[in-house]
Amino acid sequence: MAPHDAILGWDEDSNAEAYEAFTRAHPMYDATSRDLARRAHLRDASLVIDLCGGAGATARTILEALPAPARVVSVDNAAAMQRVGRRTLTDHRLSWITAPAERLADHVPAGSADAVVCNSAIWKTHTAAVFAAVAHILRPGGRFVFNIGGGFAGVRHPDEQSVRTRPSLKTLIRQIAVRDYGYTPPTASESPPKLPLDTVTRQLSEAGLTVVATEITAQHSTMAEKKAWLSIPVFAQPEGNFTHAQRMRILDAAYALVNADAPSVTSWLVVVAQRPRTTA
Numbered sequence: 548m549a550p551h552d553a554i555l556g557w558d559e560d561s562n563a564e565a566y567e568a569f570t571r572a573h574p575m576y577d578a579t580s581r582d583l584a585r586r587a588h589l590r591d592a593s594l595v596i597d598l599c600g601g602a603g604a605t606a607r608t609i610l611e612a613l614p615a616p617a618r619v620v621s622v623d624n625a626a627a628m629q630r631v632g633r634r635t636l637t638d639h640r641l642s643w644i645t646a647p648a649e650r651l652a653d654h655v656p657a658g659s660a661d662a663v664v665c666n667s668a669i670w671k672t673h674t675a676a677v678f679a680a681v682a683h684i685l686r687p688g689g690r691f692v693f694n695i696g697g698g699f700a701g702v703r704h705p706d707e708q709s710v711r712t713r714p715s716l717k718t719l720i721r722q723i724a725v726r727d728y729g730y731t732p733p734t735a736s737e738s739p740p741k742l743p744l745d746t747v748t749r750q751l752s753e754a755g756l757t758v759v760a761t762e763i764t765a766q767h768s769t770m771a772e773k774k775a776w777l778s779i780p781v782f783a784q785p786e787g788n789f790t791h792a793q794r795m796r797i798l799d800a801a802y803a804l805v806n807a808d809a810p811s812v813t814s815w816l817v818v819v820a821q822r823p824r825t826t827a
């Protein structure tokens with residue numbers, strides 16, 4: 548087995564640059580961010596928190612949806628992501644806080660936020676602590692909107708099911724890694740869904756937040772976009788003891804077996820929660 552040398556995390560510059568470039572070149576993060584911003588009802592908002600905001604793809608779409616005097620605070624614990632965001636997204640209404648989502652309440656006054664939006668990240672956090680912090684800083688009636696990747700929530704949209712007649716790039720990557728590198732993939736029972744809806748609902752309720760809507764959505768893209776996404780170091784596959792160069796070689800071999808324009812569908816579980824307007 549090759550040495551482990553290049554599993555880059557969020558707080559590394561080359562990963563942050565690759566991630567930000569992807570968000571500009573491909574619609575995926577804009578599309579999911581726009582969906583969340585729409586559900587957050589931002590028209591009359593004056594303060595919105597972009598939680599786990601990374602390099603600012605979500606803040607960009609929130610800013611488009613907000614009235615002119617409103618402010619966005621982007622909170623993320625990866626300074627490298629925010630360095631790229633500060634350089635590439637300059638808007639006087641946007642400020643950046645480098646902090647874990649779990650410590651949100653240390654940085655934002657209680658009851659001050661009209662909405663908290665968290666795109667493509669919540670399952671990476673300690674959700675019970677994050678939900679409590681969000682409940683603390685939201686105003687009564689304020690919305691908390693986030694999405695969970697289908698695999699992490701244990702859901703699959705019917706559209707994803709329908710393209711499953713052919714193997715996905717991830718499946719092909721695994722097969723090639725097994726064949727060429729002796730890779731042993733985890734079995735399904737070793738990786739149950741990390742954040743199913745019943746856990747989310749219970750934890751939100753314990754934090755004093757009410758679920759007002761949930762929906763399983765499908766995001767349609769192509770194998771070409773999926774390949775670009777799987778080239779971002781933090782998302783490169785397979786997990787385990789591979790160098791980034793090896794992962795990219797496996798990805799190239801997998802991509803050679805698919806049609807670049809073939810559809811790829813990603814499922815999301817979208818959750819809209821709210822701080823009740825009146826407290827008992």
Ligand SMILES: C[S@@+](CC[C@H](N)C(=O)[O-])C[C@H]1O[C@@H](n2cnc3c(N)ncnc32)[C@H](O)[C@@H]1O
Pocket residue numbers: 557558570576580598599600601602603604605622623624625628646647648649665666667668671672673
């Ligand atoms: C896939 S990116 C999403 C960024 C942004 N929301 C977007 O749509 O482009 C995930 C982000 O979550 C951040 N993150 C993960 N765990 C975190 C935590 N516990 N506290 C704060 N940020 C976290 C990472 O640093 C990374 O920037």
